[in-house]
Amino acid sequence: MGVKTAGFGVIGISGRGSGMLRELISVPGVNVVAVCDKYEDRAKHGAEIVKQYRGTDAAVYLDYKELLKRDDIQAILCCTTWITHARIAVDAMRAGKHVAIEVGGAASVEECWQMVRASEETGKFCMLLENCCYDRDELAVFNMKTLGIFGEITHLEGGYRHDLRDEISLGREKRHGRLVNFMYRNGELYPTHQLGPISKLIGINRGNRFLTLCSMSSKSRGLNCWIKENMGEDYDIADYSFNQGDVVTTLIKCANGETIQLTHDCCTPRPYSRDYVVQGTKATFCEAKEGKNWIYIDNVSPRHEWEYFEKYRNKYEHPLWRNYDSSGHGHGGMDYLVLSAFAEAAVNDLAPPIDVYDTAAWMAITCLSEQSSAMGGMPVPVPDFTNGMWIEREPYRRGKYCLEEVCHDFFENEESKEEKEQ
Numbered sequence: 001m002g003v004k005t006a007g008f009g010v011i012g013i014s015g016r017g018s019g020m021l022r023e024l025i026s027v028p029g030v031n032v033v034a035v036c037d038k039y040e041d042r043a044k045h046g047a048e049i050v051k052q053y054r055g056t057d058a059a060v061y062l063d064y065k066e067l068l069k070r071d072d073i074q075a076i077l078c079c080t081t082w083i084t085h086a087r088i089a090v091d092a093m094r095a096g097k098h099v100a101i102e103v104g105g106a107a108s109v110e111e112c113w114q115m116v117r118a119s120e121e122t123g124k125f126c127m128l129l130e131n132c133c134y135d136r137d138e139l140a141v142f143n144m145k146t147l148g149i150f151g152e153i154t155h156l157e158g159g160y161r162h163d164l165r166d167e168i169s170l171g172r173e174k175r176h177g178r179l180v181n182f183m184y185r186n187g188e189l190y191p192t193h194q195l196g197p198i199s200k201l202i203g204i205n206r207g208n209r210f211l212t213l214c215s216m217s218s219k220s221r222g223l224n225c226w227i228k229e230n231m232g233e234d235y236d237i238a239d240y241s242f243n244q245g246d247v248v249t250t251l252i253k254c255a256n257g258e259t260i261q262l263t264h265d266c267c268t269p270r271p272y273s274r275d276y277v278v279q280g281t282k283a284t285f286c287e288a289k290e291g292k293n294w295i296y297i298d299n300v301s302p303r304h305e306w307e308y309f310e311k312y313r314n315k316y317e318h319p320l321w322r323n324y325d326s327s328g329h330g331h332g333g334m335d336y337l338v339l340s341a342f343a344e345a346a347v348n349d350l351a352p353p354i355d356v357y358d359t360a361a362w363m364a365i366t367c368l369s370e371q372s373s374a375m376g377g378m379p380v381p382v383p384d385f386t387n388g389m390w391i392e393r394e395p396y397r398r399g400k401y402c403l404e405e406v407c408h409d410f411f412e413n414e415e416s417k418e419e420k421e422q
């Protein structure tokens, strides 16, 4: 039997959109029939990518609302900007399409509710494409949690620490969306890379939820300093008073008692890190600075000594990664996995592993942290976008890409083949 296919449209074809489009085309079942960007050269580039990698013609649009009118499109991949994702997602669902949006925080709590209501009213899903949920070590840690290795999890940390001073500062030259956010906003602008895996680890929206948060921002210096050094003192925004603090720290309290610390840090000179920490009553995982992660397991690791996580990799590898050749795929392979999860759900009309409640709750952290930071770190409540259903949700869909459970039975053929080969 052939693979079921569906028509896809892709909106937003800049750096990220063109990379994701290339990946999406290679996912079984995906037929990209239309592409869109408000810049004509980028929209046309999207069609060239489809031609080059798939050999088919994709229609080109500059207005995404026109693209949404097509009845041969079942799902939309949206890789636009932080302040456009939610409204495009709402329009896509209301036009009868499933939608996946790239990561970024929400501008308002209201737009999160709009996504939730559009999904509930149309029956179409809205999936945040949080690729880090499918990262190799994040999934191995998830597997360890399901096996009880961490005991009861009490505290988690994560960050987006990425030196983007050039990309942000040269936003106008590069026609990039970040700059205006750093000019006008001040908060945890990019929460989900670590908050996504963290939320799945502690059952947010399924038996747990975010209750309150407080956020504080440092002063803003990094962008001015970089601009002066690289663009000269006379560059027009060299002395611009950026709102966004260089380092923003946010603390979230969860209904089941866990605390989560998030760090946003994109304007200081430093290597990339997501600073992932998982602390439980029986073990602690810690992302290391030299590219190797650490673990300490009570009564297993030498007392008071970290061990390299690598030592435990084989034992705890998530089955999705066991036979996965990630070479050639974006971000070490996690981009292809998150797109496969999206496509599987969209083509077969199934619930996605990251649903609209996850999307809304994770994205809302941004505008809530802006509010808290503006009030000197005052705690602010996080809305319950499930309207109480987090206490008793409908069952999740099990499958290979499930992020609530490791569904070994879906890998049985592969795992038994592996055992025979050993």
Ligand SMILES: NC(=O)c1ccc[n+]([C@@H]2O[C@H](COP(=O)([O-])OP(=O)(O)OC[C@H]3O[C@@H](n4cnc5c(N)ncnc54)[C@H](O)[C@@H]3O)[C@@H](O)[C@H]2O)c1
Pocket (backbone or CB within 6 Å): 011, 012, 013, 014, 015, 016, 017, 036, 037, 038, 039, 042, 062, 063, 064, 079, 080, 081, 082, 084, 102, 103, 104, 129, 131, 175, 176, 177, 178, 331
């Ligand atoms: N998950 C990841 O690892 C990862 C990596 C990089 C970027 N991203 C995210 O992907 C998104 C895109 O990133 P980017 O670097 O390509 O940003 P960008 O600002 O360079 O590109 C956004 C594109 O969207 C287009 N666009 C905006 N509004 C539109 C509209 N209404 N209609 C049609 N097109 C519109 C713009 O013209 C632009 O080409 C961002 O949310 C970013 O945070 C995620």
